[in-house]
Amino acid sequence: MKKIIFLISALSISLLGFSQENSLGEIHGDFNLNLQSYQEDSAIGAQAADEIILNNAYLNLNYTKGNFAAGLRYESYLNALADYDPEFRGNGIPYRYATYSIDGLEITAGNYYEQLGSGLIFRTYEEKGLGIDNAMDGVRLKYNLYTGINLKTFIGKSRTHFTYADGIFRGADAEININEAFDSESKTKVILGGSFISRYQERINPIFKIPQNVSAYAGRLNLIFGGWSYYGEYAYKINDPANALSESAMNYASGNAFTQNITFSKRGFGFSAEIHRIDNMTFKSDRDKDGKAYLINYIPTLTKPHAYSLLALYPCATQSDGEFGAQLDIFYKIKKGTKLGGKYGTKLTLNYSRINGLNGGSSFLNDNTNHVPSLISIKEELYFEEINIEINRKINKKVQTNFIIANQTYNRDFLEGHVPGDYGVLNSTIFITDLSYKVKKGHSARIELQLLKSKQLKDYTPHTGSYENGMEEPAEGDWGMMLLEYTISPNWFFTVQDMYNLGNEIVDDRLHYINLSAGYIKGANRFEIGYGKKREGIFCVGGVCKLVPSSNGFSLSISSSF
Amino acid sequence: MNKKTLFSLFFATLVASISFAQNRTLPNIQVKTLDGSNFNITQLENNGKPIVISFWATWCKPCKKELNTIAEVYEEWQDETGVKLVAISIDDTRSMSRVAPYVNSSDWDYEIYLDPNSDLKRAMGVSTVPHTFLLNGRNKIVWQHKGYIDGDEMKLLEAIRELVLEK
Numbered sequence: 173m174k175k176i177i178f179l180i181s182a183l184s185i186s187l188l189g190f191s192q193e194n195s196l197g198e199i200h201g202d203f204n205l206n207l208q209s210y211q212e213d214s215a216i217g218a219q220a221a222d223e224i225i226l227n228n229a230y231l232n233l234n235y236t237k238g239n240f241a242a243g244l245r246y247e248s249y250l251n252a253l254a255d256y257d258p259e260f261r262g263n264g265i266p267y268r269y270a271t272y273s274i275d276g277l278e279i280t281a282g283n284y285y286e287q288l289g290s291g292l293i294f295r296t297y298e299e300k301g302l303g304i305d306n307a308m309d310g311v312r313l314k315y316n317l318y319t320g321i322n323l324k325t326f327i328g329k330s331r332t333h334f335t336y337a338d339g340i341f342r343g344a345d346a347e348i349n350i351n352e353a354f355d356s357e358s359k360t361k362v363i364l365g366g367s368f369i370s371r372y373q374e375r376i377n378p379i380f381k382i383p384q385n386v387s388a389y390a391g392r393l394n395l396i397f398g399g400w401s402y403y404g405e406y407a408y409k410i411n412d413p414a415n416a417l418s419e420s421a422m423n424y425a426s427g428n429a430f431t432q433n434i435t436f437s438k439r440g441f442g443f444s445a446e447i448h449r450i451d452n453m454t455f456k457s458d459r460d461k462d463g464k465a466y467l468i469n470y471i472p473t474l475t476k477p478h479a480y481s482l483l484a485l486y487p488c489a490t491q492s493d494g495e496f497g498a499q500l501d502i503f504y505k506i507k508k509g510t511k512l513g514g515k516y517g518t519k520l521t522l523n524y525s526r527i528n529g530l531n532g533g534s535s536f537l538n539d540n541t542n543h544v545p546s547l548i549s550i551k552e553e554l555y556f557e558e559i560n561i562e563i564n565r566k567i568n569k570k571v572q573t574n575f576i577i578a579n580q581t582y583n584r585d586f587l588e589g590h591v592p593g594d595y596g597v598l599n600s601t602i603f604i605t606d607l608s609y610k611v612k613k614g615h616s617a618r619i620e621l622q623l624l625k626s627k628q629l630k631d632y633t634p635h636t637g638s639y640e641n642g643m644e645e646p647a648e649g650d651w652g653m654m655l656l657e658y659t660i661s662p663n664w665f666f667t668v669q670d671m672y673n674l675g676n677e678i679v680d681d682r683l684h685y686i687n688l689s690a691g692y693i694k695g696a697n698r699f700e701i702g703y704g705k706k707r708e709g710i711f712c713v714g715g716v717c718k719l720v721p722s723s724n725g726f727s728l729s730i731s732s733s734f
Numbered sequence: 735m736n737k738k739t740l741f742s743l744f745f746a747t748l749v750a751s752i753s754f755a756q757n758r759t760l761p762n763i764q765v766k767t768l769d770g771s772n773f774n775i776t777q778l779e780n781n782g783k784p785i786v787i788s789f790w791a792t793w794c795k796p797c798k799k800e801l802n803t804i805a806e807v808y809e810e811w812q813d814e815t816g817v818k819l820v821a822i823s824i825d826d827t828r829s830m831s832r833v834a835p836y837v838n839s840s841d842w843d844y845e846i847y848l849d850p851n852s853d854l855k856r857a858m859g860v861s862t863v864p865h866t867f868l869l870n871g872r873n874k875i876v877w878q879h880k881g882y883i884d885g886d887e888m889k890l891l892e893a894i895r896e897l898v899l900e901k
Contacts, residue, residue, distance in 0.1 A: 202860070290827040298852070298856075300861070440841065442836065443835055501832055610884060662883070662885070
């Protein structure tokens with residue numbers, strides 16, 4: 173006992189002395205809590221939770237001192253919110269790491285997030301909104317060999333919920349910035365990169381010989397000249413058949429993908445044009461498991477991410493098995509002080525995107541079939557198409573406006589995995605008006621009006637179903653949405669919104685989804701309470717989607733950062 | 735002195751010697767410049783004048799509202815306080831190519847960096863965007879704010895002014 177007292181006193185004293193000379197480092201982090209109650213509402217199909225309330229929470233702690241950092245994340249799912257995978261269950265510390273860097277070498281042990289190139293062959297990341305966290309657990313080395321030359325290599329297993337998937341990943345990447353490496357004054361900048369990844373998973377198939385080590389590699393080139401920028405990446409993955417027992421299900425085809433992007437911008441104007449072709453590029457941390465938790469590469473959707481709810485009602489999901497996509501964005505600002513531009517200038521944004529299948533489907537190879545789709549496929553089955561025009565204008569010191577008109581074609585049967593003819597292909601025209609008005613100093617009001625006019629495109633699918641729209645399932649038809657928001661800077665916000673399915677083919681299902689919320693923000697803390705009904709729907713980030721069940725209840729969310 | 739007091743003393747000293755928000759430094763993390771180079775965020779520099787770091791994304795409405803609002807008065811802010819605004823885009827590969835066209839077409843004069851796999855966002859405890867930090871002339875974080883509602887830019891300006899007066 174005396175020894176302990178002595179030890180603690182000694183430590184305290186030395187610490188006290190130490191802290192005056194030299195800081196012991198810093199601790200920072202953030203905390204998030206999302207709680208929701210679930211009450212039954214049979215009209216919208218919302219189910220009550222046995223637990224009454226469900227709660228997700230996490231706390232991040234990062235300790236840093238000079239070139240050293242260490243941290244952990246405590247996660248708590250008691251039990252997980254209804255839109256999360258139920259495998260997130262209980263409490264734990266699934267994320268902890270230590271890292272230091274010295275003389276250009278950075279070493280990380282424990283958990284880390286990594287991306288190779290644009291992610292076509294490998295990306296681990298966290299997206300809390302989707303419930304995705306496939307952090308690696310292992311070691312990683314990054315080395316700055318020479319100015320402009322960066323190398324990295326890592327080994328590890330990928331997280332799935334509270335455990336790790338079977339596959340062991342070994343990866344490496346090299347990038348050379350030619351201008352920096354050769355100290356070139358050239359106006360054209362050239363960056364070259366190459367990456368490699370390999371997954372080991374034990375072979376257990378008693379009939380078929382499948383590769384235990386599945387590798388993928390990619391090369392990339394980035395050219396920058398003045399306002400122009402080009403990025404291209406090509407990726408290849410060797411055959412990776414799933415563990416099936418019937419010959420017809422075995423696919424020994426390799427996978428490949430490319431993405432090409434050109435952007436240009438100058439003051440007041442910019443555009444970005446991109447195409448990509450994906451063939452048989454689903455890459456998982458366990459060849460025999462399905463679900464987004466096991467995806468280990470990232471193939472972004474070539475469509476615009478939307479913040480307005482009716483624009484995101486029918487979102488496009490990436491088809492990593494195979495798709496061909498093209499997208500164009502144009503940004504233009506009409507100068508202020510001109511007739512068209514008004515006092516503050518007017519911003520115009522145009523987006524066009526189109527995603528379709530590969531001809532005859534993605535590559536397939538076994539003893540009986542050998543299919544390789546053609547390189548360019550633009551006339552194949554349409555998955556998604558959108559044209560979107562946005563006009564943003566500040567009228568005067570008090571009024572700001574945003575208008576959007578968009579037309580979307582959504583192959584609901586294909587994208588949601590239904591039998592062709594269940595829902596068919598929808599074409600929606602969407603109108604959005606968003607007006608903000610400055611009431612007085614610090615006080616603002618905002619109103620959003622949205623309308624989605626939907627029709628069935630009959631030429632895409634046979635229409636012999638029993639409903640008026642010709643499909644096997646009734647049409648949801650038109651939607652309307654209104655949102656009112658009042659904010660008092662810097663602390664308060666209040667919103668009321670109603671989403672109304674005004675055109676449902678079944679008159680009794682023309683339902684209102686009303687939501688109320690209020691929040692208080694002070695510095696780094698944010699509190700929000702809400703009550704309302706959520707429509708069953710699909711929520712996507714970056715092309716990865718989750719199904720959100722309909723729900724009815726109260727919610728509380730707290731987030732804090734220190 | 736009993737064991738309990740000693741333990742408390744020990745922890746109090748420990749806590750005191752590990753510094754919190756008052757003297758918070760930037761983490762040792764690399765981000766990307768718009769022309770593809772790596773940049774260590776600790777190397778941010780504004781001749782001893784304040785720096786504002788704003789996390790944003792091309793798909794985030796309130797972020798764009800905040801940065802467009804400040805863009806209108808940015809010159810005046812710079813003249814008055816010498817402040818520099820650094821906008822860090824958390825757009826990932828899906829929307830990263832929109833950053834330069836959006837920034838230039840919007841006439842922003844900010845310093846722009848990309849954080850495509852959220853390494854800096856994570857290290858700075860940013861859970862949602864927008865999230866704004868204010869750094870003093872020695873690159874220490876002295877103020878932060880989550881979210882953006884109309885008028886918040888005035889609170890930021892007040893904080894910058896206070897900082898300039900303190901000097």
